[in-house]
Amino acid sequence: MNVTLFxxxxxxxxxxxxxxxxxxxxxRLGHTVDCPEELACCGQPAFNSGYWDQAREVAVHCLxxxxxxxxxxxxxxxxxxxxxxxxxxxxxxxxxEKMAHELSAKTWEFSDFLVNKLxxxxxxxxxxxxxxxxxxxxxxxxxxxxxxxxxxxxxxQGLELVEMPGPEVCxxxxxxxxAKFPMISTAMGEHKCGLILETGAxxxxxxxxxxxxxxxxxxxxxxxxxxxxxxxxxLAHT
Amino acid sequence: MTTVAKQFKADARRITxxxxxxxxxxxxxxxxxxxxxxxxxxxxxxxxxxxxxxxxKWDAINHLDKYLLEFAxxxxxxxxxxxxxxxxxQAREIILGICRDRKARxxxxxxxxxxxxxxxxxxxxxxxxEVVESDLGEFIVQLxxxxxxxIVFPAMHLVRGEISDLFHHKLGTPPTDNPxxxxxxxxxxxxxxxxxxxxxxxxxxxxxxxxxxxxxxxxEGNGRLTGSxxxxxxxxxxxxKIIPRLEDLALLQPMLATIGAGQLITCYNALYSGPRQPxxxxxxxxxxxxxxDNGRTRLMxxxxxxxxxxxxxxxxxxxxCPIYRNIGGHTYGTTYPGPVGSVITPHLRxxxxxxxxSFASSLCGACTASCPVKICLHHHLLQNRRNAVRAKPVWWExxxxxLFAFIFNRPWLYxxxxxxxxxxxxxxxxxxxxxxDPARAWTQSRDLPRIPRQTFKEYWRSRR
Ligand code: SF4
Numbered sequence: 001m002n003v004t005l006f007x008x009x010x011x012x013x014x015x016x017x018x019x020x021x022x023x024x025x026x027x028r029l030g031h032t033v034d035c036p037e038e039l040a041c042c043g044q045p046a047f048n049s050g051y052w053d054q055a056r057e058v059a060v061h062c063l064x065x066x067x068x069x070x071x072x073x074x075x076x077x078x079x080x081x082x083x084x085x086x087x088x089x090x091x092x093x094x095x096x097e098k099m100a101h102e103l104s105a106k107t108w109e110f111s112d113f114l115v116n117k118l119x120x121x122x123x124x125x126x127x128x129x130x131x132x133x134x135x136x137x138x139x140x141x142x143x144x145x146x147x148x149x150x151x152x153x154x155x156x157q158g159l160e161l162v163e164m165p166g167p168e169v170c171x172x173x174x175x176x177x178x179a180k181f182p183m184i185s186t187a188m189g190e191h192k193c194g195l196i197l198e199t200g201a202x203x204x205x206x207x208x209x210x211x212x213x214x215x216x217x218x219x220x221x222x223x224x225x226x227x228x229x230x231x232x233x234x235l236a237h238t
Numbered sequence: 239m240t241t242v243a244k245q246f247k248a249d250a251r252r253i254t255x256x257x258x259x260x261x262x263x264x265x266x267x268x269x270x271x272x273x274x275x276x277x278x279x280x281x282x283x284x285x286x287x288x289x290x291x292x293x294x295k296w297d298a299i300n301h302l303d304k305y306l307l308e309f310a311x312x313x314x315x316x317x318x319x320x321x322x323x324x325x326x327x328q329a330r331e332i333i334l335g336i337c338r339d340r341k342a343r344x345x346x347x348x349x350x351x352x353x354x355x356x357x358x359x360x361x362x363x364x365x366x367x368e369v370v371e372s373d374l375g376e377f378i379v380q381l382x383x384x385x386x387x388x389i390v391f392p393a394m395h396l397v398r399g400e401i402s403d404l405f406h407h408k409l410g411t412p413p414t415d416n417p418x419x420x421x422x423x424x425x426x427x428x429x430x431x432x433x434x435x436x437x438x439x440x441x442x443x444x445x446x447x448x449x450x451x452x453x454x455x456x457x458e459g460n461g462r463l464t465g466s467x468x469x470x471x472x473x474x475x476x477x478x479k480i481i482p483r484l485e486d487l488a489l490l491q492p493m494l495a496t497i498g499a500g501q502l503i504t505c506y507n508a509l510y511s512g513p514r515q516p517x518x519x520x521x522x523x524x525x526x527x528x529x530x531d532n533g534r535t536r537l538m539x540x541x542x543x544x545x546x547x548x549x550x551x552x553x554x555x556x557x558x559c560p561i562y563r564n565i566g567g568h569t570y571g572t573t574y575p576g577p578v579g580s581v582i583t584p585h586l587r588x589x590x591x592x593x594x595x596s597f598a599s600s601l602c603g604a605c606t607a608s609c610p611v612k613i614c615l616h617h618h619l620l621q622n623r624r625n626a627v628r629a630k631p632v633w634w635e636x637x638x639x640x641l642f643a644f645i646f647n648r649p650w651l652y653x654x655x656x657x658x659x660x661x662x663x664x665x666x667x668x669x670x671x672x673x674x675d676p677a678r679a680w681t682q683s684r685d686l687p688r689i690p691r692q693t694f695k696e697y698w699r700s701r702r
Contacts, residue, residue, distance in 0.1 A: 009646070012694040013656065014687040019694035035698050041646045046639045048601065050623035051631070054639040058646045089617075141603035170560045174600025179679035181247070181598050186683040187254040187564040188600065191264075217684035 001031045001118075004069035006062070008079040008209075009041040015209045018075050021236035022110060025123060026073070036065050044082040047090060048175050056090055063087060067099050071117070072107040075232060077139020077208045078175075080109040085142045109139055110232055111207050115148040121155045125235045128158030132201040134192070134215070135168045136208030149207050149231050156234065162199040169195060173214035189218040196226055207231045242571055243594040249569040250598070259395070263563055266394050270557060273500025280502065291493055292612040295548035298447075298480045299538065305447035305480045306529065312450020316512030318525045326356035329530045333358060333439065333472055334365055336526055340470050342367060342436035346428075348456060348464040349373035350441025351389050351551060352474045352530060355573045355586075358439070370431045372460035374424050381408045387567035389574060390498050390553035395566060428460070438464035438522065442475040443494065443550070449484045451511045452527065455491065455504040462508050471522035473510070475529050478547040490550065497610045498552035533586035543618045546581050548611040555605035555615055561598060570595065577605035581618040589626055596622035656696075659689050 003026050007019045019035075026033050043059035046052070062083065066072050074080040084107045091100040114120050133153065139145045153161050172178065172188025192215060196204045204226055206212050212228040219226035239247075253259055281287050298305055310320040323329035337345060345367050347353065359380070362369045371380040375392035379385065381404055386392030393401070401420055405411045411423045440461055444453040452473050454461040465471050481490065487507075495501040514521030538544055556562045556576030567575040572583045572595070580595035596619045605615040627635075645651045669675045671682050680686065692700070 007694050009652075013659065013689055016690055016692060016694035016697055020697055037695060037698065038649045040649070040652045041642075043646075046642055048620065048623070049597075049635065049639065050620075050625075050627035051636070051639040052624050052627075054643040057643040061647060137600070137602035137604075141607055168604070170600050170602035170604065172560065172600060174602070177597070177600050178684075181250065182679045182683060183247075183251045183254045184561055184564055184598060185600070187260065188560045189684070191260075191560070191564070213687055214684065217680070217686065220685045221683060 002070040003031045003033050004066060004072050005033055005035045006039065006042070006066060006072055006074045006079065006083070007035060008074070008076050010213070011075050011209050012040065014213065015230065017233050018209055018230040021230075021232040022073070022075055024236050025114075025232065028123075029118065029120065034069070039065055042079045042082045043090070044079060044086075045175055047082065047086060048177075052090060056094075059087060059090060060096060063091070063096055063099055063103055066107070067103045069106065071113070072103065073110055073113045074107065075110055075230070076210060077109050077136040077143060077145060078210050080107065081138035081142035083107050084109075109143055109145055109207065111148040111152055112143065112145050115151050121151045123152070123155070123235050125155070125159075125237050126157040127234050127237045129203055130160045130162055130199075130201045131203040131205045131229075131234075132162050132164045132196055132199040133167055134164075134171065134196070134204055134206040134211055136206055136211045137168075137170050139207055140168060145207070149205075152231065152235060153205070159234075162201050164195045164199045164201075166192075166195050171211045171214050173210050175210070178214060185214075186218065189214055190222075193219050193222070193224050193226060197224060202227060203234075204228050205231055205234055239594070240591050242591055246569060246571060246594055246598070249571070250565045253565055253569055259566060260564065262395065262397065263566060266391070267557055267563065270500055274497060275500075277496040277500055277502055281496070287489060287493060288610055288612050291489055291550075291610055292545075292548060294481060294486050294490070295550070295611050296545070298482055299478060299544060299547045301482075302477065302480060302538070305482055306477060309445055309447040309450055309480060310527075310529070312448075313512060313525075313527055316450070316515070318450075318512045318527055321526060321528045323528055323530045323532070326530075326532050329356050329474060329528055329532065330358060330361045332526075332528050333474070334361060336470065336472055337362065337367055337437050338365075340436055340524075342470070344368045344370065344431065344435045345437045345439060346370050346372055346431055346435035346464050346468060347376075347439045348441065348454070348461040349376050349392070350439070350474060351386075351573060352441050352476045353439060354386060355476075355532065356474075356530070358474070370428070370435070372428050372432070372458075372464055373456065374421060374458055374460075377424050377428065378404065381405075385568065385573070388553060388556060389551055389576075390556075395568075432463050432467045435464075435468040437470045437472060438466075438468040439472045439474065440464050442473050442479050444481050444487060444490060445475050445479040446484050446487065446509070447480055447482050449509075449511065451484065451509040453487060453491070454508050454510065455494065455506070457499070457501075457505045459506045462506055465508065465510060466520050466522065469522060470524045470526070471510070471513075472526045472528065475527060476534060477529055477531055478534055478549070493610050494550055494552050497554045497608070537582060537585040540585065542621055543581065543585070545611075545613050546578070546585075546615075546618060548613055549578050549582075550611060551578075552610055554608045554610065558604040558608045560600070560602060560604065577615045577619070578613070581613075581615055581622065584622050584626075589622065590630055593622060593626035596620075596626070653695075656689065656693055663689060 043055035047055035087100040178185040513525040
């Protein structure tokens with residue numbers, strides 16, 4: 001299959017290993033990987049802030065370029081939701097509306113793609129550690145992804161998954177919300193860190209780097225013994 | 239920023255630091271969650287129950303014209319006086335007028351968020367009436383001269399000791415740590431008031447159109463006493479409370495009890511269809527129903543968000559909301575706090591003044607997933623944000639997002655942000671978290687990740 005990867009701006013900039021791991025995994029499975037260099041952002045920050053015109057200006061490039069792909073795979077549940085769910089709303093009533101629906105149908109979040117499109121769960125990964133999994137809200141509630149990442153983790157050699165008391169509780173990131181209302185966002189993050197620490201796990205894993213950026217940023221600042229890793233990076237460990 | 243928005247931020251800053259408050263709310267909600275989950279498990283298929291409930295309310299709201307008239311006609315046929323109020327002020331005047339005509343002195347109330355919405359207690363007190371809340375939680379917050387903290391659990395933010403102290407100071411009762419004794423104190427006090435009250439005012443959980451009945455649900459039986467002991471009963475009904483058929487209660491009442499309070503069914507469920515009839519042993523001599531719009535038809539005109547009128551005020555979206563859990567009910571500064579309040583308050587009280595509530599959300603969607611009538615709450619928050627920007631963009635935000643679009647649409651410019659970012663990172667520690675730091679809103683409480691030597695795009699280019 002020809003897989004087109006969409007690497008969101010902050011993954012490109014801060015978490016290249018996530019993208020690199022995805023390339024490695026997909027190539028190992030025998031697929032051709034392509035990554036349009038001219039695309040950087042799905043437009044979500046503007047969209048979530050109410051600036052839909054600016055969001056559309058950015059998104060239209062993604063939409064038109066990605067729509068040429070056979071399938072689109074995305075490293076983040078949040079950007080995945082933007083393209084799969086919210087583009088339909090953003091482009092409603094515009095000439096690009098139909099294209100937004102077409103793109104939605106062939107866009108996949110990474111773990112969902114592996115498990116439900118390709119039908120693989122065992123990637124031959126080894127990761128001898130106790131980990132806990134955080135469900136990113138957009139992946140969970142917009143895209144309905146809950147089981148796929150756990151199916152993948154279950155096949156990792158040496159890995160023990162300990163569920164935290166509230167895997168579905170928001171980490172408090174919420175994009176521009178984290179800067180507009182830092183006090184609320186931080187309090188939510190503190191609560192999340194507490195839930196993670198309760199498990200005694202060495203790592204918190206997620207399929208969304210944005211949540212991990214928030215959790216890790218807070219944990220580091222508050223000297224909490226939390227290490228974070230994106231699911232793709234973990235799965236690339238052999 | 240508007241004054242209410244400033245107040246919201248200031249209150250949020252204070253309360254999010256209050257770890258006692260955080261612990262208190264989490265403990266209270268943990269008990270609720272356990273009870274709710276146990277009761278939810280009794281529904282053979284909760285998801286299809288939600289779908290059915292949403293369809294019932296969809297029918298009600300989309301045929302409101304028909305159902306309201308049916309409701310009113312049926313009530314009038316049994317001797318009820320039905321009043322129509324477009325605004326809060328009209329509703330207050332109607333109610334005050336009735337109290338004056340009856341030469342009332344004491345008014346007793348059962349729990350009603352609609353009366354909170356129109357600040358009825360204030361108006362009654364200013365007009366010289368004594369007002370007593372009969373729901374235990376409402377009674378407590380009334381003694382404290384506070385607004386309800388939660389739409390279902392008004393005194394959720396208080397612990398036993400605080401309630402005992404309050405009773406001790408206000409009612410002169412000896413301090414006690416025994417919850418039953420605290421309840422008995424309130425009960426003894428209230429019984430006495432019920433007998434003296436001239437008028438009873440209630441809210442309404444469901445307004446049943448086909449039989450013309452007001453359905454009131456309480457756990458303490460106070461709704462029944464309020465409705466049957468005083469000679470005059472007044473019920474204030476938000477027009478969205480309509481349901482088409484009596485049989486709809488078979489689903490909606492257990493649903494409300496389950497998701498709202500973790501109960502199979504609420505203890506006392508009463509239906510009022512009119513004043514006392516000649517062959518009936520009890521009931522009020524006069525029954526008034528005040529049907530109130532107060533901005534609801536404005537919300538109805540918004541096709542995108544009309545489903546927000548499906549709300550049965552169960553409080554579930556508040557309970558699961560991580561924002562509500564951290565800032566608590568009073569911070570919102572509205573009658574209806576939590577996700578549903580953030581959605582409807584801009585419609586009821588003005589978008590530009592209340593838009594900040596729609597921005598104060600991580601859009602996690604826990605509210606939408608929990609709503610028994612399937613209101614798409616967090617998507618409505620997004621729509622409120624869009625509408626607010628359309629109505630009046632914030633100048634510096636507009637510049638920022640114009641710039642955002644400009645940069646991301648020019649790959650060469652975007653490429654430049656990386657070396658610039660790396661350079662900035664070298665100097666950043668000097669200003670980190672200070673007022674000079676452009677990323678201060680983030681870095682005051684959190685670290686930023688570092689830009690690694692090679693970004694993904696640089697890796698990709700190097701591979702080819
Ligand atoms: S919006 Fe839904 S969850 Fe929230 S109070 Fe209303 S019915 Fe309950």
